[in-house]
Amino acid sequence: MSAALLVLACLLTPLGALSTWAKYEIGDTDNYVATMAPLASDPAVQGAVADAVTKEIMKQIDVGPLQGTVETFVNDAVQSFTETKAFKTAWEAANRAAHDAVQEALNNGDSDTVTIDLAPITEQVKQQLTDDGVPFGRRIPVEHTEVTVMNAQDLGNLRKGFHMLQVAGIWLPVAAALCAVAGIALAVRRRRAVTATALGMAAGAAALGAALAIGRSLTLDDLPPDVSRPAVAAVYDALTSSLRTAAWVILAVGLLVALAAWAGGRFGWWSRWGRRRA
Structure with a gap:
């Protein structure tokens, strides 16, 4: 049960970042306009x-x-x-x-x-x-x-998936956090569970970052010859900026937590902390 919850938490992490982005940045008119506004000063867009x-x-x-x-x-x-x-x-x-x-x-x-x-x-x-x-x-x-x-x-290709992400909104990252907490609480070896979960979430964030890079490349490769590649690249980068930042933050936090859990076991911090709690 613990392993299933932790795997689910790792899978939901990148999806949670996507759903939050879809609902609160792309789905919100004011946030969308604010994201696109700086492009008015971009030479390629101009x-x-x-x-x-x-x-x-x-x-x-x-x-x-x-x-x-x-x-x-x-x-x-x-x-x-x-x-x-x-x-x-x-x-x-x-x-x-x-x-x-x-x-x-x-x-x-x-x-x-x-x-x-x-x-x-x-x-x-x-x-x-x-x-x-x-x-x-x-x-x-x-x-x-x-x-x-x-x-x-x-x-047609985006409608179903994007609409589902917007409906899910903040609930996907909340579900990821709850699954992680429950999975770690039920684990027999909690330090290993924390390490595995942190690394899994970091891997999910890395996969999200890679998907954004691949999506950018595919978007630019599919452009008609009369469309400005630099302008489209600027728009793509602006729209996905917060999502890329979220991926980097999750990756960094995941690696730091995994490192802390490993160091805690290596130097005995985790055992001493567990005895104090007991």
């Missing part, structure tokens, strides 16, 4: 947004042989706008809307592709060009400039 908005604007205007020159000018204007406070505000608003769409798709079974609408940024660029007296500025239509966040296939 460049990807500038390219997407420029591409959409150039589809809507025809300046003949000056197309290349105008495109460079527009791109510079959009790039300049991405360094302003107004862009940060528009970026947060776009991500808040995108998060609501993702949650709606995951919760209600909507299989449509989820996108970030950059139209507010196009509107700001149009206004800036118009104020600067650029002749074609007023001719830029403000239409949806969409950047895909998740396609229908991704949502």
